Amino acid sequence: MAQTEATVHESDENIYRRIGQLTRTLHDALRELGYERELMDARDNLPGARDRLAYIARVTGEAAEKVLNAVDRARTVQQELTEQADSLRNRWQAVAAYATGGRACTPAGKQLVDETCEFFSGVGGQADRTNTILTDIMMAQDFHDLTGQVIRRVVALATSLEEQLVKLLIETSRPEPRPQLDPYKLEGPVVAPNARDDVVADQKGVDDLLASLGF
Template sequence: MNDHALNSGDSADLEALFDSIVHSNQDGEPTESAPAPVEVSLAIASPAHTLTAEEMNDPARAMFSHIGQLTRKLHDTLKELGLDKSLEKAATDIPDARDRLSYIATLTEQAADRTLNALDAAKPIQDKISDDAKALSGQWDKLLANQLSVDEFKALVEKTRSHLNETVNGSDQVSSKMLEIMMAQDFQDLTGQVIKKVLDMSKQMEAHLMDFLLLFSPQGTVRHDHPKADDDASLLNGPVINPEGRTDVVANQGQVDDLLESLGF
């Protein structure tokens, strides 16, 4: 394993693959003087370098070597930018996001079941109290109209007392079910926090992917043409608060969609 592998932290298999590609390319070329490594590095940096006579005679080997060199360059660039770690984190965050959304669905379902069960238990109690009150109201109307006998009046008084007692007990039961419904809504606090984390995770993943597309697309090369002073100033400006009239920032989902379409995605 070479020094580059030790410094970069690449896996042994990945470094061995890159080294084998470089060695296989060097074995078929004559040994040159000291400046030769510089020429090779320049050829690697330029995807459109001129093929040698040996490469023209063996196009398959030339293509394999060229792809390997481009892969190494892309891999090193990703590591320098830190995007490989960001994409790796995004890949590991996706299953975590699925688990979080599944957790939200479970809590929501449990809360819905508790709420419906409490309503199913409270509604018959409330309906009975209402029906008994309507019946007693009709009997008292007859009493006020002198349409009830003494015995009917005594029976009405007993029914009224019984209804009042049942109303107290029924109201307590309904209050208990209402408390159950209120307690079932505590899922909102937990699911709200989880949803916020999932949204933040999605925004970070989108930002990483957009940075990747901007850096490795033809349009993205424009960002390297700005003077360094402008880059430093943009870093000091912080996040863009008012993106209206700005062409160098993506402000909303519509602009993100337009950018992806312009890149062919």
């Protein structure tokens, strides 16, 4: 049992040492490549990036809803137009039958009646084609569901990654004795990190922290 515990302890030490070495190597490489500022900016901009992604998801969702509502209204108008055209077509066909009988209708009047009936007959087909186009527009809004899912997954991944990194740093850091705090003083925000030895304020602080941990 003691041997097993010793083996586990040695394994933990190896993992800790490897993480520290990797952190040191990555930190030095990024510093040499001049990416320190970019990483700091990325860290500072991460919350803003998440907010912007959430904003994009919300705006695209609202736009898709507006399009779908407009399609529904257009279909209602098309249906009303078709019904009115059918009603007028039936009435004009009665007039056409009267004109065909040769009762008080000039050739020009008969032609007008025929063309009007033909127009009303074609309204239904035009409405059907318009409805097909509206259906295509509605189906094209599927992009919102796909982009919304992708954006939500990216935001969740970024949030989870940030949380896991913070947990990893906390779990792998060796506890160090801290000075006894005055119980009558309230702890607040660190307004002067340079005056504290337990706060990493800049990249030099990262170097010092890694060095103090033996990396």
